[in-house]
Amino acid sequence: MVPPKVFISYSHDSAEHKQWVLEFATTLRNRGVDAVLDQWSLKPGSDLPEFMEQNLESADHAVMVCTKRYVAKANAGEGGVGYEKMIMTSNSLTKISDNKVIPIIRESGEPRVPTFLKTKLYVDFTRDEDIEYSLDELLRTLLNAPLYEKPEIGKNPFKPLSEARPDRTSDGIKEIMIEIIDCYNNIRREHVMFDEFLNRTKMPRLKFDKYSKAAIDEGLIIRNRIFILITDKGRQYAEEHELF
Numbered sequence: 001m002v003p004p005k006v007f008i009s010y011s012h013d014s015a016e017h018k019q020w021v022l023e024f025a026t027t028l029r030n031r032g033v034d035a036v037l038d039q040w041s042l043k044p045g046s047d048l049p050e051f052m053e054q055n056l057e058s059a060d061h062a063v064m065v066c067t068k069r070y071v072a073k074a075n076a077g078e079g080g081v082g083y084e085k086m087i088m089t090s091n092s093l094t095k096i097s098d099n100k101v102i103p104i105i106r107e108s109g110e111p112r113v114p115t116f117l118k119t120k121l122y123v124d125f126t127r128d129e130d131i132e133y134s135l136d137e138l139l140r141t142l143l144n145a146p147l148y149e150k151p152e153i154g155k156n157p158f159k160p161l162s163e164a165r166p167d168r169t170s171d172g173i174k175e176i177m178i179e180i181i182d183c184y185n186n187i188r189r190e191h192v193m194f195d196e197f198l199n200r201t202k203m204p205r206l207k208f209d210k211y212s213k214a215a216i217d218e219g220l221i222i223r224n225r226i227f228i229l230i231t232d233k234g235r236q237y238a239e240e241h242e243l244f
Helices: 015-030 048-058 068-076 079-088 091-099 128-142 173-187 194-200 205-217 232-240
Strands: 005-009 034-036 061-066 101-105 221-223 227-230
Touching: 005 015, 005 048, 015 034, 015 128, 061 068, 061 128, 101 128, 173 194, 173 205, 173 221, 173 227, 173 232, 194 227, 205 221, 227 232
Parallel strands: 005 034, 005 061, 061 101
Antiparallel strands: 221 227
16 A cells, blocks of 8 residues: 655644654655655755745645644635645645545634534644544545444344444454455355364454454354354344355
8 A cells, every 4th residue: 555645734832742743754654654754855045935835745744733723824825824724725735625625623612613624524732642542543544444334225124223333343243254265165164163164264364353342252253273264143244244
């Protein structure tokens, strides 16, 4: 996967805020995002408008770190933030300005975002104790890895609401069930030997151990050192998800 390129826009409110943005951008890069930040790319004598124009135009997303000062400067069209706003709202960048701009709120207050971003959904980064949850929400958007996958249209109109839990795209249970059912179809026995499965699966062992345990906890499979067996609940799961 090509890492998404993400331009980070912020105002130089204080040395502390610049450090937070630097650590934020570093975290994004460590987690698979090609974050672009002026602190890495610019030095005295660099052309600031050229840096903004080139990187905003080539970015997959623009993350706007909103503080009170950022909002005020954007609304007033001041400084680099004001110049970025002008670029973002220009006709030449309608693609990124329409659906690729993500405001994140670093400082509480009203208005929370600049006027030109007021219709955008934002990610709240105001609480440091919740920062991992906020990062997870942001990264799932940047990496196109939503927490839940849209379910297929079902064939049972009377399925109880209590059983209509959405599938998480990140928990791997469906992936492990697909692998096990594929093994069943090829070996054609009720019991699949554990070693047979390991020899056939393309899934790394640690990943398999993690998600097979999750499937066991859900009551979809039974596993011991010798066999893997799909339970009745697992068969129902496979039928509902059309894994046969």
